[in-house]
Amino acid sequence: MANSGVDKGRRRVLIAATSVVGAAGVAAVAAPFLNSWNPSARALAAGAPVEVSVTKAEPGQLIRVIWRGKPVWLVNRTKDMLDTLAGLAERLKDPTSEEHPEQQPAYAKNLARTREGKEQYLVLVGICTHLGCSPTYRPELAPADLGADWKGGWYCPCHGSRFDLAGRVFKNVPAGKNLQVPPYYFKDEKTILIGEDGGKA
Ligand code: FES
Incomplete structure (x- = not known):
């Protein structure tokens, strides 16, 4: 609802x-x-920044907002979800965000793809880097249609691209880049402003 x-x-x-x-x-x-x-x-x-209260997202939940006419996701990742990230490097095209640094601000060029100390909260532009569909959030472990090694992430229904729980693209799919992390900062402990760096880039 x-x-x-x-x-x-x-x-x-x-x-x-x-x-x-x-x-x-x-x-x-x-x-x-x-x-x-x-x-x-x-x-x-x-294109004004959009304010989002992180309290709206339950653990594991994704909430959607619109920024500059684009869907933007805020995901409240659990510890189990964050723990999946380190073991995936071999299966990803750009696991350390080196190849396409433009896909995130410098402060989010890390394993969690977030601001330091706020790894729980992932912010992504919800547009597939292949041809622009909006991927489907699939946080569950090993669903039948995605396979036994699926640890959660996004699946793009248009041409089958897959992304992990940090928005990093898998190998052997049409999309070439990780999902984009927009500029954002924490205005206070509970509030994210999406669309601005807050002078702390
Ligand atoms: S638009 Fe997502 S896989 Fe093609």
Whole structure:
């Protein structure tokens, strides 16, 4: 149910964003339209940072927000989930984020792909690095369709790319890069601001 609320919100933002593009070429019409538009929706479409309370995500759970019109995930990873990361290097294309450093800010170029001391909370842009579908969160261990060595992560239904619980891409799939970590920082212990480094990059 929580997701459907987010989805509705996303639809609203997308509809609003589409309307702005349509109005942009007709300045006389655009001005009154923009004046009447909800200021927070306008800020979101323009790329304003998005604030998320980490308390919304139960252990193991993923929550979705929209930032710059894109799906962004916040995952509250358990210790067991984090423990899966170290043993996967051989099966990954870019396990240490060396090949594509642009896929995360410098502070997230580490095993957990997070800010130091906040490894529990993973923030990812939820867009497949192959052709842009949104991968499906599959946190379960060894489901029948993904195989006995599956330790949790994301599966892209479009062409079968797979990513681990840090968003790192597996070998032998079409996607070539790890999922993107957007800029973010902790405003306080419970609140993440997605879209800004907070001057602590
Ligand atoms: S878009 Fe994800 S595998 Fe092709």
